[in-house]
Amino acid sequence: MIKTEKTLVxxxxxxxxxxxxxxxxxxxVRDSYIKNGEKVDMSDIVIDKIYRFSGQNDVDDEAILYAMRNTKDGAKGVFVNGYGIYSDDDADAIIDQxxxxxxxxDDWTL
Incomplete structure (x- = not known):
């Protein structure tokens, strides 16, 4: 996990x-992610990078960003969640899979 001073944006x-x-x-949002009419198998998704953001003045600003890709079709995307006590249980359940x-x-933000 990379802690960065850069903003989430x-x-x-x-x-x-x-x-x-x-x-x-x-x-x-859904039980499964559908792309081009096909259900995405969670076992095809891998996390490439994890970034943690800590709120300088407000702990409500703490977040975690996952850069992930689908190994089957090459699609790349992001997943954002709160961090610590502010994390979303449903999001945590997805990430656990x-x-x-x-x-x-290799920090891609440098």
């Missing part, structure tokens, strides 16, 4: 430039 822009354009928070293949040695 700044990191989202960097990730968009790297092709992470899908909204994987839709996984949380996803394999992490993160390499912290």
């Amino acid at each position: 700044e990191v989202l822009e960097v990730l968009r430039g790297r092709g992470y354009v899908e909204d994987f928070n839709l996984l949380e 996803i394999t992490i293949h993160e390499d912290d040695s």
Whole structure:
């Protein structure tokens, strides 16, 4: 997990430039994520990077951002959740199903 002083919006822009354009928070909205009429198998999703954001003046601003991709079709996207006591239980349940293949040695926001 990378802790960064950059804002969530700044990191989202960097990730968009790297092709992470899908909204994987839709996984949380539905029981399954449908793309092009097909149900996405959660075992095909992997997390490439995790970024933690801490609120400088307000703990309500704490968040965690997951950069993830679908290994089956190559789609890349992001998933955002609160952090700590502010995390969403449904979002946590989704993330718990996803394999992490993160390499912290390469911070994409530098």
